[in-house]
Amino acid sequence: MRDRLAEALRRCRSDYAEIRVERTWASRVVYRGKRLELANESVDGGGCVRVLNRNGGWGVASFTSLEALPAMLEAADQMSRAIHLEEPISLAEVQPREDIVVPQADGDPRRVPLAEKRRYLEALNELILASSDRIADTQCAYGDSWTEWTFANSEGTYLHESRPEVALSASATARDADRIERAHDSLGLRGTWADVQGREEMFRSVARRAVELLSAPTVKGGTYPVVLDPKLAGVFVHEAFGHLSEADFVFENPQAREMMRLGRRFGREIVNFGDDGAAAGLRGTLPYDDEGTPTGRTELVREGVLVGRLHSRETAAKMGERPTGNARAINFRHPPIVRMTNTYIGNGAGSFEDLIADIPLGVYAVDAVGGQTYLENFSFTAALGYMIRDGKVGEMVKDVVLAGNLFQTVARIDRVAGDFRWNQMGGGCGKGGQFPLPVTEGSPHVRIEELLVGGEMPR
């Protein structure tokens, strides 16, 4: 492989060229209700090349047949040359290096029989089905993959990594006459089979939650002080702040750049945000990004002030900042774009009880079903909520959708607890047609003075 890539790069006449080749073995088991929907194994593979020429544009080509590599490099070169740019694209310097990374994985999922994976998921699925006669449906999945990833560029970088991933997801639908409620949880790790054993409580808890939601009222829409649990706070920092920190949003837009200027104060001194692509054992962690840049920790907001952003080699060069190792692609079918890795709100002080003690009426929003950003406006859907009444956790409520303006909401973070944890959720991030990208979020409990909570309007 190495010689093949080197030869192809030698023959390529572009000023800069890179090749990324992947081969992925995956297995998947899905239960829906009482039935097994799918249990199978698959092999997928292909490559992606990107080239640049002086005063030319990007030429990108992806393919599923490696035989096509030389022809694809040629096609990419032609596309690059057909584009004439007045201002050339440059790439921030990254020290060329060679590295073959051996994973710290506990076992190889390809050696575990598919029948054993099926048995495990069947038992977990059964925990949900057996928990209540109001459980109408389930959707549970196990998935693992092992990717051999190889990267080489015309600067002399050659990298090889083995990238394992494993995920479990549980979904329960409870039904009572016309009322239908769903609960969901997932686990995603950069790990293998051994790392997802013993997860019975996750499945039992999803079943319980779906049934509890049947009798929970919809939260009354309005503005409240809101406490976010660590999972939802993590989704918040990812959706509301992380996407604006991705430099490809600002690097060619002077007004956006001004809006996200370094040194701008976004919040109080208790507020710290960052993204760490090298944090040990996390799903978004890899030693190198998909441009061959070493990953690392990037501070985004320090004591309330914007101090950094996430870059690819191109955005870093354009903005005169250092590359941060945040250029990622979900697989070989796509070119890398600026993405998050493991994004966090830094630890604070105090307990959850401290945060709610002086709230006469508020909402405790727990766990995230999903989130979306529309630039400075964001929305996220909590899995459920609880009313906070007179400093204590009250009744469960549902349909808790939180919405706001990023700038106002970050400025309204007035307490950050000292109970930080990383959320090992499954699913993934979507951007530019690339979904799902494995990411992680981490946070302590966080309090926002005032936030719009969706739901039923009071009559």
Add this chain to the structure above:
Amino acid sequence: MIERVLEAAARRAEAADAWLRDGSTSALRFEAGRLKEGTLAQEAGLNLRVIARGRVGVAGTTDLGAPDELVERALASASLGEELALSLPPLRPPSAVPTFDDTAAGLDTAALAALGRRVLEQLARPLWHVSASVDRTVETVRFANSTGQAYTYRSTGVSVAAEVTRVGGDDVLMVYDHVAGAGPPTEAELDAVAQSIIRRMALAERVVTSPEGRLPVLFTPTGSAAVLLPLLQALSGKSVLQGVSPLGGRLGDSVFDPGLSLTDEPLLPGRLGSRPADDEGVPSARTALIDRGVVRGFAYDLETAARAGATSTGHGRRSIFGRPAIGFTNLVVAAGEFDEAELLREMGAGLVVDELIGVGQGNVISGAFSHPVALAFGVEGGEIVGRVKDAAVAGNSYELLKRIRAIGRVQKWIGGRKAVPGMVVEGVNVAAR
């Protein structure tokens, strides 16, 4: 490859079907108003299903040089599979529908770039950050099964999309539009994309406070996604089979306003969902899902039909990996009688919703939705008065669609495969900050 795979499968299984897609997409990306990136994506892969000892297994691959390994994996999958009396469909010829546009297939880089530039040039204004993309796909689909069904068809698709971002201090406005079809868009269609963006940018210049309360809302074609998505999930035979569809057991009932009709139309020339047969060998045919408010049909694929005691409606959709599942082709929501000015006058005072944040998240199938607005406008005295920000709309589709105040006369094609008119519904909860 497909014949070899079927042959090898037929020796060890009672039945098999295989679907192969070989496609190539050329794309151009314009950023900050100029052409910046050219992309070529090629992918060929095959999805094989086998029925061995009454059990179903599936495997997919992009390695077309290894048919025996693929068959082994499909058989291994079947050995763990559930028993299912799945029979392959009766042999009937595929329906006739043109899916390949020669002009689209022949567009070179310069021609593709010209499509993008025609829109970009109209959007070149101070402080407007403009991006655009042009995509052209050419694909061959081959299907064959062990009862002798076999067909091939080629298809093309062209889409042009543009987005304007305007940042003013901390206020960010993003307006998007696109056009997509089997053939290249006409000049009129490209101009309409530019004009739609320009018009909404102008309407959004003035920001007004949001109305609040239970109000009528005009959901534009793009804005109606949140209201219609629960129905699409409920109309899937899979949801009905699993007992989680609110429409299950209501075939023949009048559930919605008589103005609401929804059909699945796989035989429309020029539309991206069109195909002569589905991905399981069932010839395409029109399916009435909701007819004048009455639930008329659900969408089935072979497996769901077998389990439900129904017949496949030709909605089997496959991708290279994974198992066949139910997917719609071209969805058409019937148009009504009102033009846009009349829709606004019907409403009097309320909100126009063009885009919401977070659609598809939450307990969708129950019909309940709650989303902040991404792009919305306030209406007073039957006219749009400005942009509304910082508001959220909530409701339940099943309640809201029982009484539709007015439906627009013109449908917009979204993604080349969904035709939707504007709709005024009453009693939507609007909350503001």
